[in-house]
Amino acid sequence: MEFPTSYFKLIEACITTPMLSVSFNGGLCGYFSASKGLRHGDPLSPYLFTVAMEYFSCLIHWAAIDNQVPYHSRCKELRITHLCFADDLLVFTNGSIRGVAGINRVLTQFYKDSGLRCNPSKCELFCCGTPDEEQQWISAYTGFPLGSLPVRYLGVPLISGKLTSADCSVLVDKITARIRTWQAKKLSYAGRLQLVSSVITSIMQYWMALFLLPQKLLKEIENICNQFLWGVGNRSLRKKALVAWKYVAWPRNEGGLGIRDFKKWNQACVIRHVWNLLAESGSLWVRPGPYGISQGSQQGLGYGGRF
Structure with a gap:
């Protein structure tokens, strides 16, 4: 890579011009010039x-x-x-x-x-x-x-086969741990509803956008959220819910609470992968050749399938 001389001088200036100091017992012990490395937060x-x-x-x-x-x-x-x-x-x-x-x-x-x-x-x-x-x-x-x-990368498992509930156990554990901390507090029904509809969904957003999650996993998360929603300060996740989740996930104008239906939400999130395949954006993640999908083909990708 042939960079101009001015570029090297700019980098050298960023490294050699900063002045550093050491804090000892609440006071600064003089300043000294840096010889290598960039200071934390340097835009370069x-x-x-x-x-x-x-x-x-x-x-x-x-x-x-x-x-x-x-x-x-x-x-x-x-x-x-x-x-x-x-x-x-x-x-x-x-x-x-x-x-x-x-x-x-x-x-x-x-x-x-x-x-x-x-x-x-x-x-x-x-x-x-x-x-x-x-x-x-x-x-x-x-x-x-x-x-x-399997190894986890960027918080999610890297696997070549179909995703199983066991592969997603870390997601269930994270949601369960968060709910248990909330159960130690005296939360109102409206407060629990807000936590489920905002915090829990934000935890799931990353996974929802990457994978078609197993039905068993989504059902388990729905049960955990529903039991917490209808609990009254209890410390157990086994309390029976008063209303089935499918009714809770209805829109407010239809008598529900406006919480997202996890299955439909997951399907909507991964639709963008199908669009990337059809749009042929040229990214490494959407090149169909190695997987036997011919150019211009529109093979069906059913729920539970993999790309």
Whole structure:
């Protein structure tokens, strides 16, 4: 990447001009100049991080072209070697010794050029279909510990099969824990209604927009919310609800309480994925080739299916 000299001078000024001080016993102990790094909150910091990861992307891309890092079988057609978001990085390969060695060379070269090194205590290896002996060798070679599948990324599970209720247990646990803290307080009926319709739905929003959640899971969450809604300061989630959830989820002008119907809400949220497939926006997430969906086809995606 050929940056102008003025760009390097700008970065150097951002690093060397700030003055720092140490607070000791409530007082500042003089000031000193910084020699490297950016201060917290510097607007230039995200751009420098993006530039660094762009260079890493080029390194691993060149390694894949030279066949030093073979593609994972699920990533070969799309030519995906890695995904990065903020300071998280996922690297994919076919699990061969050549692929692991190639990734290690890329990380070493990136460290020599940028000074950025992977922290082994914050890295994990996830192997599937690899013999235990090879997994142990890869772990010893890279210095990264072995992790267990399924893995959670950005708060949600990464799985290739159909989503099950067990995969979403963390969502149920989060909702249950939040409700139990509320049950310790003397809340009115209107207060409980507001918490269910605003706080609980905000917790579910992220999951609703990503997955077609299992019917069993949605039913369980409905029961938990309904029992809390009709409880009177009790500490148990097993109190029988006075009105069925399907009536509670009716619109107010039809006699309901205006709370969203979770199943219909989930279907409405994932409709955007179907639109992305049909709109052919070109994003990695909507390319249909590897999954056998021909260009221009409009195959039905029933509830409970997967993309």
